[in-house]
Amino acid sequence: MELIVALAIGVLFSVGVYLILSKSLLRILLGTNLITHGVHLLLLTMSGLKTGAPPLLGEKAEAYVDPLPQALILTSIVISFGVTAFFIVLAYRTYRSTGTDDVEGTKEERQ
Amino acid sequence: MLHVIILVPFLMALVIALLTKRASNLHRGWFVFPGSLALFVYFLTRIPVIKGGELGYETVSWIPSLGIDLVFHLDGLSLLFALLITGMGSLVIIYSIFYLDRRKEALTPFYIYLMLFMGAMLGVVLSDNLMVLYGFWELTSVSSFLLIAFWHRRQKSRYGALKSMLITVFGGLAMFAGFLMLYVMTGTFSIREIWSEVGDISGHALFIPAMLLILLGAFTKSAQFPFHIWLPDAMEAPTPVSAYLHSATMVKAGLYLVARFSPVFAGQYEWFWIVSGVGLITLIYGSIQAMKQTDLKALLAYSTISQLGLIMGLLGMGSAAAFYIGEEAVFYTAATTAAIFHLINHAIFKGSLFMMVGIVDHETGTRDLRKLGGLISIMPVTFTVAMIGSFSMAGLPPFSGFLSKEMFFTAVLNIRNLDIFSIPSLFTLFPVLAWMASVFTFAYSMILVFHTFFGKYQPEKLDKKPHEAPFGLLLAPCLLAVLSIFIGFFPNILSNTLIIPAMNAIHPILQTTEPFVVNIHFWHGFTPEVWMTLGVVILGITVYRIYGRLSLVDKEWGSGYTLNQVYDGVIRLVEKLSRWVTGSYMTGSMRHYLMYIFSFLIVTICGVVWYSDGITLGTTEYTPFSLFEVIAVMVLLLGALAIPFVRSRITAILLTGMVGYMVTLLFVLFRAPDLALTQMIVEVVSVTLFLLCFRHLPRLEKEKLKPSAHFLKLIISIGMGVTMTLVALAALGSSPFESISKYYVENSYTLGGGKNMVNVLLVDFRGFDTMFEITVLGLASLAIYSMIKLQLDGDGTAAQLKRVVPYNKPRYSRSDDVLLQAVAKVAFVIILIFSLFLFFAGHNNPGGGFIGALMASAGLVLLAITFGMDMVEKVLPINYRKLIAIGISIAFLTGVGSFIFDVPFLSQTFGYFQLPLMGKTELTTAMFFDLGVYLAVIGVTMNIIFTIGRDN
16 A cells, blocks of 8 residues: 555656646646645655554554654645645736736746 | 953944944044053053963863864963054044044944954954964954945945955965864864974874965965055055054964964974065065055055065064074074064054054045145144154164164074075075165155155145144054154063063974073164165165156056956956856746756755665555555546646646545545545635636646757656655655654643544644644735735835736626525534534544634635625624634633743643533643634634635
């Protein structure tokens, strides 16, 4: 399982970076989104997958999965939500002011 | 005590900086003068202590692991310089008080820089630790830079400041490298410890390179040929600065360094030849150049270069003593005695001359020799000062300069007796060069006085009507002139107090021989020195006469600027080169920069994985997988891979959402219920946001890229993917240390009182993280609010938003679907209750503040979609921005509350209580904290959604 997830992380990063390297603001945004997912899966995979019960003591299990990466990911999800929202509005606002969603500027600016 | 002493000037700088405008009725100089004078007096009281041979080290630990400590030490040499620095400093401050107008000049920075310099210079001469010395050394360069550029609106000032900075810092860096080499050889940064190891290291391969590098530092600082070119340009500084830094103190730091390192390097042939050779060349070169100047300050600058060369040469000749022992050694130390004596004399007469030139400049408005003349009747006192200073410089009796000039001649004549080199004829060059330079020195000293104060008075060429300077301006130069005469008559007052202790520091050998005495006399009988002086006077007058007859003064001199051209050329070349290098990769394209970052990441991470021992990729035991899980991953990958190809914005956004939901599913499968809940709701909210904002954006165009650029993009993307896969596998395969997670598993119930470990981690163990996190979220949402609502005009004022793209009024501000409206109300209530359940259950079961808040927000979004935002705001008139503030405040106050119980910030506690209706209930302070999180997150989410939504 870990091997498959590791490959999936690789693909998420590849596509994410590919999108980030494009000119359209929307693509860049979606790219960061995919990379975020990749990072979350990476954090989770690092501690090993399905090594025990969910990290709830009520389960009264022998072993639990590692709670620490989960706490980190939870923080990360919420922060990246804030960042994504900020980026979305930045893109939206840029487009409304400049009339383009090209990060390299409008055609006139480039010349 | 020495630490305090060095701190005093810096403290005075601070005082000046803190003075209010109201204090400006008093000249800023008066605030620093008492401190400076007190330092001078302190060092005077040290004279008997040092004479008694008492030497102390004062250490304050700084970076002991690197052998760098603030070790200060006062010996004869340091004391001599400290007296120069504080004494000249005090006089220059008095002078500057009358020279710089408090109403016209920026005095606060001036005195701050001046005090910085004084402190740094004291640090240089008192440090025993080479690294500390180096730090202070560069600080003198920096303060000199600031002072030269004091009138920074003038292009020439900036040019001169930069030039002096580049050259002296270049030398400083060379010196730094030399210091490091000494450290490599000896293992210590302490000068005294290096002295004691000279015998062991003199054969080391780095010994001569270290010596050359340190000399480079000394020569650049002391303006020795060919590095002297910065000093004439430094004359753009206000005259008090020139008098202080560029003649009396800073330029002598190089001499100090050479003297300080004499015990280490003296005895090396290279040292003798380079120091004395460079010194003599600078002496003769400077004196000839001084003849050609028409600007009084430029004349003094070249004269300073020449005199510094003289002292440098004497130090070099003095090092010959190290070739001998006993009587013969003492014989050659006469040169060093002359060097120290002349160093004092030079500071005195050159200081007075600079101040005199400053007065002439101040009163007539010019320093040009071609415009000046006949001032003797107008400025008699200034003339007297000029005459005493110049005659002392020329080496005429009864002024102190005469005595040191005689000693200089003795030293160069002594050198002829050196029998250790195979080419004795070379040594005849020493007296010849010295004598010629003295002739020129005599001549330019005469030019200085007679062209300024005699000859024709040309009032029509002057900008101002000249008159005698005020008393305050004359005070300092007059004191120096008196001192010059006084030392001329009673030179031996210096010999026991200052010269011998300094000599002991430079020539440790003198401490071992019988009591060393210095006796300076006017008259030794008809010795060769007397005839040489006589020759200088006669020939000097002749040169001056010829010079006057040719009226060379009126000619512009084109030569002598070749070194400057080299400097300018190098600067231009470096500028061009750096512009080219920077321009080649700083393209202004964000994507290029990202490519650099990604490439760097790929190379470093892969390099580490490849080269590090103990990193294994993957484990031997993988968790088994089911078909279901594989399908979830496959769907995720398909969704992700499809995104770059689609043209429709909506499809792209939905595909990303699909990836998000698959990740949620994986969270469920991987036993992370909290994550799954959070991710799911975040996906809902962010897809809503995406759709709200991107309705109006243009279609996604296919990128037009060159095939090579496209290929590069692909390579970097795939490289990043491979790298991250490697990271994941490497993390699985190798764990160099034990995880800290066990602690949380074991203690979350006993210490945090919760059964949901993730929640306990968030609100208790790592509560600080969470508090900052909601703060960041709050900031982001406020930034979004201001980005939408405000726009700054060119002049920085808020203005109405300009819209380039005309905005269509959205057609569907609310849904007309009756069914949806009916369901939504019920759904909202259910969602809200569920949200509260998640919040309260969170400590023991999946849920918590974050998830609950996001759930509630999702409910509100549903209402807004169904009934329109106006309606929602009417029903629930909440200011979400205030809600953010309240939430963060509650979380923060919960943390602060810990202080009442005398426990660290954000300590949580819990207990069990019997409550009506609910039975035995656990109550924790973490609940308050989570409430803060809950409110803040609702505020953030709704603020964002409503801000954007209502912008329509």
